[in-house]
Amino acid sequence: MVNQEKKRQIVAELVEKFQKANGFYFVDFMGMSVESAVTFRRDLKKSSMELKVAKNTLIQRALSEVGSFNIPEEKFKGATGVIFGYDDPVAPAKVIKEQFEKNNIPSLKAAIIEGVYYDGSQLKQLASLPTKPQLIASILGSLSSPISGIIGSINAVMRDVAYLVEEVAKKKAS
Helix, strand or coil: CCCHHHHHHHHHHHHHHHHHCCEEEEEECCCCCHHHHHHHHHHHHHCCEEEEECCHHHHHHHHHHHCCCCCCHHHHCCCCEEEEECCCCCHHHHHHHHHHHHHCCCEEEEEEECCEEEEHHHHHHHHHCCCHHHHHHHHHHHHHHHHHHHHHHHHHHHHHHHHHHHHHHHHHHC
């Protein structure tokens, strides 16, 4: 049996994790084999994510201390694990989807990404969002594209000038 002090510690730990994470996902992992659970946790850890399992009442208490997220009460039925995404808020959705496609477990109950609530049925949409590194690469690519266009234009002008000088030299030589 968990005493009051232990419950306070769990809530405090959850509050700290909720505050640090920029995305968190509530999953139902019931029926997952030990081997799958270990693999799932390893996959999460590789990408700076973490799975924490606690009683629903303790998770709700921690959420209420952090702020109001308006998560429906029915999302806190059965076993609930919380996946915290620290570096990239979308990365956990990709890992959850990959694991779900292999074993049909875990199922997404709900997610909060950057303070926005997503229902469990939106896993495919969340997993299809670009990750933070992909967004950065896309922005940098679109920033460098005008520069490469300018360089190409300058090279074309230089080539045309060189061609013109060559033609004038040929005409004078003849």
